[in-house]
Amino acid sequence: MYNISLSKQDITEREISAVTDVLRSNALSLGPKLPEFESKIAGFVGAKYAVAVNSGTSALHLCVRALGISDGDEVITTPFSFIASSNCVIFERAKPVFVDIEPDTLNIDVEQIEKAITPKTKAIIPVHVFGLPANMTAIMKIAEKHNLVVIEDSCEALGAKVDNKSAGTIGDCGTFAFYPNKQITTGEGGIIVTDREDVAQLAISMRNQGRDEGMGWLAHSRLGYNYRISDINCALGVVQIERIDEILAARESVAGKYNSLISExxxxxxxxxxxxEGMSRSWFVYVVQLPERFSVEQRDEIIKHLRSTGIWCNNYFPPIHLQPFYVNEFGYQKGDFPVTEKVSEHTIALPFYNRLADNDVEIIIKELKKKMNGMM
Ligand SMILES: Cc1ncc(COP(=O)(O)O)c(C=O)c1O
Structure with missing residues (x-):
């Protein structure tokens, strides 16, 4: 029985020592590690402002609120993503309007966006799925033409680039997430990056119960939340972002090993x-698609088999529009977004993390090949 997990954080003695220092200090929350983490992320991606919060989902929610998206507005996004990228719209009683994906990049199909625009459309939320930026050049042109705001869900794409600009810094604002399966982790956490001072100020206030700077602890200017992230998490994040080059290189190397073994x-x-052309991927997960002749049941059987051998894998992503809540609420049905559905029925996320050993990649591919051959 193997024991190869789907993802794994990469924590060194430096992170442990940084977290311990905070624990020994008198500032577990709203201390100096929060602005330090924010300024390191802002510096890394090249944004004017970074506002750290307690999850990627909170970051998306605050972007939606800060941009004034609300009741009855429509927001164009992709159904091939993690559910938070469209739930954040529903939190504000707006409607996610899905557009199918490109079969190769797996990102929102920019050719189909304009057809989905109505007088109610307020925003586009492109998701940089599996760390590959969506076609931001085309998306920004459409947004400008139709006067729409753009929130980049860059939660899977820290370090990805579009024409030398960081993913997440091209739209009105962008978000990153730091759950332990992400490129860098804070345990739980997320961040908003933006060049818009108004968005940053609103996000700072709303993450902290609607307080404004200089106000007392019990004075609240607007509706807010407790989306604060602790200094313990930020201390972890500071060391992780300082190690980002090494981390991204390690991920690239593991992906390269998979790519070459798979092609052989x-x-x-x-x-x-x-x-x-002009883009780079930041490796988040290693996802493959089975050939078309495999049915979804066979795909699921392969996942089940690999798991039974101790190789952890998953069916990234089931389409959002077919999640029970979306079917009940919006009446979406099978066939609505055929490319998403077809891709989704054939994908498997294989184990992927910085220190995944070459030997383990060989085992994973050997087991996958054996199972696939046995199903012919
Ligand atoms: C595309 C995308 N958006 C949003 C999120 C939400 O991040 P979090 O889990 O930190 O709330 C994730 C996390 O997996 C994600 O992959």
Whole structure:
């Protein structure tokens, strides 16, 4: 029985010592590690402002609120994502309007966005799925033409680039997430990056119960939340972002090992695409697509088999529009977004993390190949 997990954080003695220092201090929350973490992230991505919060979902929610998206507004986004990228719109009683994806990049199909725009459309939320930026050049042109705001869900794409600009810094605002499966982790956490002072100020206030700077603890200017992130989490994040080059290189190297073994051993499998001209991918997960002749039941059987051998894998992503809540609430049904559905039925996320050993990648591919061959 193997024991290869799907993802794993990469924590060194430096992180442990930084967290311990905070624990020995008198500032577990709203202390000096919060602005330090924010300024390091802002510096890394090249944004004027960074506002750290307790999750990627909170970051998305505050972007939606700060941009004034509310009752009855429509927001165009992708159904092939993690559910938070469209739930954040529903929190404010607006409606996510899905547009299908491109079969190669797995990102929102920019050719189909304009057809989905109505007088109620207020925003676009492109998601940089699996760390590959969506076509931001086209999206920004459409947004400008139709006077829409853009929130980049960059939660999976810290370090990805579009024409030398960081993913997350091209729209009105962008978000990153720091759950332990992400490129860097704070345990739980997220951050908003933006060049817009108004968005940053509103986010700072709303993450902290609607207080404004200089106000007392029990004075509240607007509706707010407790979306604060502790200094313990931020101390972890500071060391992680300082290690970002090493982390991204390690991930790239593991992905390279998978790519070359797959092309030698199971060439009919479809790995994630190479980035289009001018873009780079920040490796988040290692997802492959099985050939079309495999049914969804067979895909699930492969996942079940790999798990039974101790190789942890998953069916990233089931389409959002087919989640029970979305079917009940909006009446979406099978067939609405055929590319998303087809891709979704064939994908498997294989174990992927910084220190995944070459030997383990070999085991994973050997077991996958054996199971696939046994199903022919
Ligand atoms: C695309 C995307 N958006 C949003 C999130 C939400 O982040 P969090 O889990 O930190 O709330 C995730 C996390 O997996 C994600 O992958």
């Amino acid at each position: 051993e199971i060439p009919e499998i479809i790995p994630l695409c190479n980035p289009p």
